[in-house]
Amino acid sequence: MLNIPLWNRVLIWGLVALGLAFAMPNLFYPRVERHNDAAAAIEAGLATEEEVADDLSGWPGFLPSSLVNLGLDLRGGAHLLAEVQVEDVYATRMDGLWPQVRDALREERDTVGTIRRQDSPSDELHVRISQPDGMTAALAAVRALSQPVSSVTAVGAMTLDIRAEGDVIIVTLSEAERAATDDRTMRQSIEIVRRRVDEVGTREPTIQRQGDRRILIQVPGIGSAEELKRLIGTTAQLTFHPVTGRGSGSDVEAGAREIVLPDVEDEGLLYRLEQSPVLSGEDLTDAQPAFDQNGQPVVTFRLNTAGARTFCDYSQNNVGAPFAIVLDEQVLSAPTIREAICGGSGQISGNFTVEGSTELAVLLRAGALPAEMTFLEERTIGPELGADSIAAGEVAAMVAGIAVLIFMIGSYGLFGVFANIALIINVGLIFGLLSAIGATLTLPGIAGIVLTIGMAVDANVLIFERIREELKTAKGPARAIELGYEKARSAIYDANITTFITAVILYVMGSGPVRGFAITLGLGIITSVFTAIYITRLLILLWFERRRPKKIEV
């Protein structure tokens, strides 16, 4: 009749124990957090076990140690939504393509005549040929440069669209290649953002792709969105150029294939440099802050094999000539080559501070962003505001919880006590689940939990009211309890499934805090149905088996 098989009971209590075990670390939040940080530091090789022994011993290693992540609104930090200007890359591709097109057409000079690059939109390449009769040959020559797109979704597509308009050849990237390029650009951007954010070593940053061309970046504990933007927005493009002249003001003019760049310290000092760099940041494999023999902060770097060879050759042929180290269009320094440098490493000195050299090393290691980013949304939340919100949320949850507990006992007596035990387990289970899946708790999330506290009793209320009704028809307590559960079930499922549907829609459509709310609401529905149907039933059963009352009052 009222029976629940033993294995079922074991399973129920097992689940509860598991859920509560996962929830428990949250009661000791600061201690567990220090423990986790210490463990992470050891793993990363940043600290030895002795150094962080205190923190590590704060929490026994055999216990679960995952915590509920606190959202930005609770912990404080910065939030950015960036849009990557993926079109930037098309222009770069077109510029890169031009020498190849030129060389290919030059081989056909007899039929196409002289060639010249025309002005064009930045994502197109326009080339005029002087003998329009040779257009067919010219198109064929350029087409040979087009390759199959390397992407699973675009089988058979070629990278370039090539057409002729009069005596002009117009080259653009094909649709498929654009899509593939966009995807690459996004992945590269995310990777670089991640590396730059990780370099600063904050806790659990969120870096997510959103849609086709957006990146969501949330970094807890950082001072402001501005700081975060500076960190990820700087394109550290390092290049080494041969110096052809230097001076000040208008007496430095760029010749053919030359550029003029200012000195980083002295705006008036200008360098005339060869446009094509000897080396660029891509040849860099590592960069570290260090000190030179005079104790000045410098950045040391290492080059990959190809870069090392190029640099070795160049320095051998140019002993005594100056070369410029250029970072983001400014000349950091222009030392003179004293001897051939073939070790594949070197150092950059400028008037760095220690922070300056560290930051530069970070930026160099991370590489340049492939395309510019614009920021659509930025939020900074101070840590105090977050702490206030947590405190307020805690107090509210306590008061709400206690009020509901008292009210339930007042209304249902002993059965109210059972419902209350289930309610407390329910809140524990929500935290356990949140920790286990690594979900993020936000301020609306706390509201979700408080709402769940209010609503969790609903299932029990339904059942108890039903039992009361069944008791009126005097079927005996055991039968009444059983019927109460049975008849309330469809209402409970229908009611909770509909609410669950809205929670799912919230999760799918929402972002940030709304999503946090959806998670706690959704999990709360699952756990409250579980606790109401299984736990209270089991509790009532345990009591009933022991007491065997002839009469019950609900």
Next chain:
Amino acid sequence: MRLKLVPSETNWDFFRLSSVALVASGVAVVASIVLFFVIGLNFGIDFRGGTTIRTEAHSEVDVAAYREALQGLDLGDISITEVFDPTFAADEHVTLVNVQAQDGQESVSAETIAAIEAVLQEVDPTITFPSVESVGPTVSGELVQTAIIAVTLAIAAVLIYIWLRFEWQFSLGAVAALIHDVTLTIGIFCLLQIRFDLAIIAALLTIVGYSLNDTVIVFDRVRENLRKFKKRPLKEVLNLSINDTLSRTVMTSFTTLIALIALFVLGGDVIRGFVFAMIWGIVVGTYSSVFVASAILLRLGVKRDWSKTDGGGASGTQFANIDA
């Protein structure tokens, strides 16, 4: 000895004034729509774009001085709202400064924010800025769109679910109640000019869920009683079902309200609007499940022959059969 919010046996006639209630609800819905178009919602930056800076100072806030200081920056529309909250310390004076989206910028530039902070610091040296949030016009436009889609989707999903589980008449009744609740919530937000931001959408959807919860429980009982009392008129069955579930309806609404009121008073100003929407929604939702959903069901009438669904399971006993 038991605490009872409603007597254990009730036999109230909920449909005696049902026409009046329906008309009143109709008027309230129309009034909300009018309010929406005449006064409009006080959209937060999530939906309008712009920047909100939260300031906190130790001395009394002089809003006029703030405004004067900011006027010099030529930032267009600026609003300054002082925030009061029982959870604040005595020397905690908080305001929210809203700046409209700037032309030609997505999120507001660092220089603008620095300039605002600098002039305010001149007015009051103790001022700090616990949060700065800036949303560009592109995103805010999309957020509006997503929000509308979310609410519509939620209502549609519910319509379908109830249709599957019950009958189309139930579904229409429930959805009418939902639209009633959502519209009235938007109406009160227009009337009281409470800031309407992304979190309120979450509240709206919760109201959808909660109101439905209530309606479904009444309907579930209606379905049961329709099977039990095949010959009684629909009006009586509906009345009986509402009376049967009344105690539960009131209990649950009451416990949820207790929790929400605690949050409203003690939860801090950041989520107060959100909690307010929820409290309002629960009151309205409880009302609508009886006076809108059931009243409409009564007027639409219902198919009385449930024998088919009993055997076939077409109108969904699939979930109800899951064994506990």
